[in-house]
Amino acid sequence: MPVLAGAEPFTHSGSTEVGVLLCHGFTGTPASMRPWGEHLAAEGFTVRCPRLPGHGTTWREMNRTTWTDWYDCVDAGFAALRGECESAFVFGLSMGGTLALRLAQRHGADVSGLVLVNPSVTTLRKDAKLLPVLSKVIPSVKGVAGDVAKPGVTEIAYDRTPVRAAASLSVLWRLVRAELPAVTQPLLLLRSVVDHIVEPVNGRIIMDRVGSANRTEVLLRDSFHVATIDNDAPEIFERSVEFVRSVRQVGAR
Template sequence: MLESYPVMPGAESFFFKGNQIGILISHGFVGTPQSVRYLGEYLASEGFTVYGVRLKGHGTHYEDMEKCSHQDWIKSLEDGYSILQKHCREIFIIGQSMGGTLTLNLAHKHRSIKGIMLINAAINSIPPMEMYKNKHIPRFVPEGDPDIKAKNVHEITYTKAPVRSMQQLFILMEKTREKLPAITCPVLAFRSEEDHVVPPENTNFILSTIQSDLKEVVPLYNSYHVATMDHDKVFIGEQCSLFINKLTSNVFTPTRMKEPRY
């Protein structure tokens, strides 16, 4: 599927070349790499190689998104993984919201992934979208303001969301749920305690279903759904870096995650 519209300024994918440890980052539904760029820049400053992928149909126009299937989004992340494999020895994946769903898919397929980090991942419930599961009209619905607690934060996103795309997201979630029991890689899951898009119970379900020996949850008390652009964004970067360094060192000692600092 060829996109009909150009990429919006600031919504482009990003790549920072660093060491042999690669980190692939995925934004969420109707979002763009801009929403996770701060996290990418933070991890790049720690020396890692970082690639923030733009999912197909995102960052251009919602009519492009409407043409996409969930397989297109899976392929976008798969392509990003292939790019990082050319540069890195070990690869971690980070996904926010639907990006977390895609991350779980990738972890199921590629058992060589060193570890994954989920940020308010969607897996079984998105209340604002539930009413559109089986509808064909309207074709588009207003997207509303991004769910961010911090003031004066601008996220590049669509003003409307295609109903067909919402249904593709639900299909993706359903298929991913079936794969959870077979996921065994280390998982660090961030969970906003107040999230108006994806309830915290989604994260609880993921952690109770996957079979990873190492699975940790980090509660976020001062951020809403788009946590990578919210008050906890520095804390998220710090914890991701700690998680990655712990798993790439020769000595592994499980440690309790710190609480956010304000």
């Protein structure tokens, strides 16, 4: 299956001291993470950003995948990174944040820290409760891509939402919510004040329920959902590097 131009996965081999796994969002692609990855690479970090199964091709192919396929992909990427680097951090956007939380729940202290941008663990949309039924009769609905405030910036993502895949995402949300207290790693959560895709309740649930003693929330005031390619991207990049260095410094004491 041909991959959309710009949607390719990417890696950068830098320091063996710090590695970062980047996880993109639902119906999105590594393109939304590439500027972040380039910034991290310039700081000398080793970077991996896989393309999740069913993403970056067609929404129809994505409908043939489930959350376990997406998780297995990032899990393999994390295992490879952990084998290369002393410290392995996981950064995620939207559903990529959900997957990052799942990695933290499953791998414990092997995950050195988490940086989440507009992560999702639920939705207030009433029709979401009907997803298991709708997925059997409706292949797709209008897409959620392109929620960017910055003029002239386009997200490489599907213009349709595959409903069976969305139903599977809701299963992942339930699992991650149930085990949030198991997330004890240092956590930096960056949340857009105006986000037309992920409601503010997601950030509140995560910040209230995780077991992390070191957890910080930062509000992004000039970006919409895909903040990693929006006006606040430089702040995200800089704060994430500061976070990694602060965690490493504390760990060295």
